[in-house]
Structure formats: structure tokens, C-alpha cells
Amino acid sequence: MKRKSRKRSEDFPTDIKQLESIIKNDFFxxxxxxxxxxxxxxxxxxxxxxxxxxxxxxxxxxYILEPLQKKEEQWDLGSLNNEIPVESNQQRTTFQEVGDDLMKGHVAIYIEEMDACVTYPIPRLDKRSLEKAETESLVFGPQVSFTESLQSNLNILHWRLDTPELKVEKFIIGKTIPTEVRLVYLNDIASDENVSEMRKRLEKLAVDDVVESSTLTQMIEDNSYTIFPQFLATELPDRFCYSLKEGRIGVLVDKSPTGIIAPTTFFSYFQSTEDLYTRWSMGTFIRLMRMVAMFLSVILTPLYVAALTFHYEIIPSALLVSLGHSRSRVPFPPLLEALLLEVLIELIREAGARLPTKVGQTMGIVGGIVIGQAIVQAGFTSNILIIIVALSALASFTAPSYLMGSAIRIIRFPVIILAGFWGFIGIAFAIAFLIIHLLKISSLKRPYLSPLYPLQIKDIDNSLLRLPFLLSNKRARSNLPKKLKRFDRPKKS
Incomplete structure (x- = not known):
């Protein structure tokens, strides 16, 4: 659709034929x-x-054509504004404004020789209904997810957070394709410093368009070169609202079913609102299990490569015999063997994710079994490595955040390579580098490894553990909330 900008100091009044000709020829x-x-x-x-x-x-x-033709008296701008039953109408005095409104789903009405053209927003809204979350599935708790409609998402938020302290600020981002973005926070809890920082980043953003909330995240995050996510993306309204109540701020993007939460910590990506819906003991166990699984996902395959390449002495004798027998037909060194199998697992995972659901599940199960069995019989790898790689892959899927799980899987490859060249020294170097890198990352200028660095012992229950509700009455200090206490603990009688 070709559109040209027409600049005139006084576009109205005009006659109808001239208006129609200009709109058609200059804009459409x-x-x-x-x-x-x-x-x-x-x-x-x-x-x-x-x-x-x-x-x-x-x-x-x-609402427009029928009332327009039934009026017994003559129309004027005042009656057009008051008697057409459509809200948010605007008086436009330039052809440019009329053309822009038409492209947004407005209807323009012009009466010959009047000083303005009146536009009415009646856009056609084709949107999907509220559905169950797909990427963040829960066993307990609300199942509804955000949709691509910004109005529906805001409606869900106001329904869940029925308080006048809920503030929603509007931004229009994009020079070529303007997109509506909303900054959301609880005014009595969220830090003014955090809100001001996010507001400043959104206002300074000068881009042609915002495709989706994930692209907006990459534009406004603290460090665009790190593999670790710094803002949490969620499709769950309950997690979004819970984060707002904890003093964080949120961002919603029109036409995107994903909300953005900031600031976050490294441990935020291993938490789920389902931890709150279960008993505190189960919630703590699941959180710790996810973090242990993350560590094992990064370290298991590199340990195999390092042990078989440089450090046979640490392998028990009984296991060493089994390993030797399993690798007797393998023509590759442990490094190439591990990389081959890791790449194969990633290919199966990616194929399963891109295929239709039922076909993808079949592809993942059958492909893994058939190819795994065939590759062992062909002598390309050992049975033990298949077990280790499968465990590493399963461990990486325990992270509730897809972005963090993907980051963990990618990190595994350079760690394997370092283990293949320098053994345990290479693994130690990789872990040290990751820790230093995590220490340098920030999220909305807040420490990424909080509460471990800087050390905040009292924030442990908001990150590593999930204490009983009566004991966990304070919000995380790393978010700088205005109200630190959620509630006062009941006094013992």
C-alpha cells in the first residue's frame, strides 16, 4: 500500500471531490x-x-451510517461529535491526519465546506480467545495466558490487580510502524528509580518498529552481548501480577502474548508461581532441584570428556573396565564423540519443536531411540555417553524459562571443548569465567546474582528457598520496593 505524506498549512475546508481525490491519490x-x-x-x-x-x-x-442518514436537521461538527454513538472520535484538520487514522481502522466523515474531518475508531479486532499457557504449563494455579490483544491483557491485569495503585503508562514506539507499549507497575510498591530507568529506556528507543516483546527486550536490556536473559518473559498473567506485587515493573507490547518483567536475578529463571501453590517444603525442594539440574547439565558431559582424555585415575576400576569395553569400537576421541552426540540431541530437539505437536512428540521419542541404538551399534559412540548426554538434556529442560534453558544448552559446548583440550583445568577455567561474567551482568542496573552478590541473607527466601508464608513476610531488597513488608507477622499469644 503506497502512502505519501502531504504537507499543507490549511487542508480544510475543501469540497468532497477534492478530498476524495487527494486521499486516494496521495495516501492510498x-x-x-x-x-x-x-x-x-x-x-x-x-x-x-x-x-x-x-x-x-x-x-x-x-452506529455511523444509520444515524447519519436519519437525522432530520443539518449536521455540524458539534452534532457529529455528540450524536454519533462512537467514543474517542477526533477532529482532523489535515489530510495527513485523516490518512493516518484510516490506516488504524478509523472511519472518516466529512461534510462539505466544514473546517474539519471527524474520524471514529471502529477497528476490526480479530483475536484469539483466552487459552491455556503452552510454554509455561502449570499443574496447580491459574491456567490462562496472555493473548496478542493488548486490551485483553490489560483487562486481565485490572481484573487480577483491582487497586488504584496500578499505574499504566502508554508509549508509542516505532517510526515506520508505530506500536503501542505499556509500562505497568504498582505505584505504592515499585521503586521510583526502577520505573524512571525503564521509562527512560523506552522513551529513548528510536527504531523503525517493534516486532514482538522479545525483540523489545533485546533493545532495552543492560547487556546485549551476553547469552543470559536479563528480563523475564512470561505468558502467565499470574506470574506477571505476582512480580508487580513484589516491587518489579512490567512491560506489555501490543500484538505480543508475552509480558516483560524487570529487574530480575539469575535465580528468577528457576522459579515458578507453581512453587507458591504447593507446600513450602515441596516448593523449596523443586527450586533446589532445578538449580542442581542446571549445574549437572553444564558439567556432566565435560566431566566425561575430561576424565577419559586426561584423568583415567579418578574413574573406579569396575567402571573403567565397562568404559573401555563400551569405547573399544569408537574411532573418535572423547571430545569429538561428545560433540557429535550433543549436536545430534540438539537436532532432534529442534526438529521436535518445529514439527506439529503430535508429530514432534513421536519424532523426539522414536528418533532418539532409533538413532541412539543405531549410532551405538555402528560404533560411533558408547552407551555410557548416551546416558550422560540424555541426562544433561533432561536437566536443561527443568528450567521454567525457555531462554535460560537454551542458554544452558549453548554454554555446554564451549565447556566440552575446554575439557577436551585441558581437562579439569579447562572446566575450572570455564566455571570461573561464567561466575565472573554473571557477577558483571545487571538487570535494570540491579545485581544479577543477588542475593549471593551482594550478599543479602534475608532475601534467600525470595530466591533459593521457599519458606512458609508466615515467615516470608518481606519482599526482596534487590527490587528496592517502597514497602518492604508484605504483612506483619502474627504475634504469638
């Missing part, structure tokens, strides 16, 4: 979807302009 040239309807009501020539596929036809005929 070679576009068959621009529709115009001409009327004469009480001797007044009237034109109605709209884009066919952008508006709700039922609203057009019921």
Missing part, C-alpha cells in the same frame, strides 16, 4: 480497499471513507 494509490460512500442529508453533501478490511462492518452500519 493503487489500493482497491479504500471505500467511499456519498450521501446528501438535508441538502448537505457527506462522504464516508474507510478501509474495508480494517473496520467492523456491523458497527459501521449500526
Amino acid at each position: 494509490k493503487d489500493t482497491p480497499d479504500l471505500s467511499t460512500k456519498h450521501f446528501t442529508v438535508n441538502g448537505q453533501p457527506i462522504i464516508v471513507l474507510f478501509i474495508n478490511y480494517m473496520i467492523d462492518k456491523n458497527h459501521l452500519y449500526e
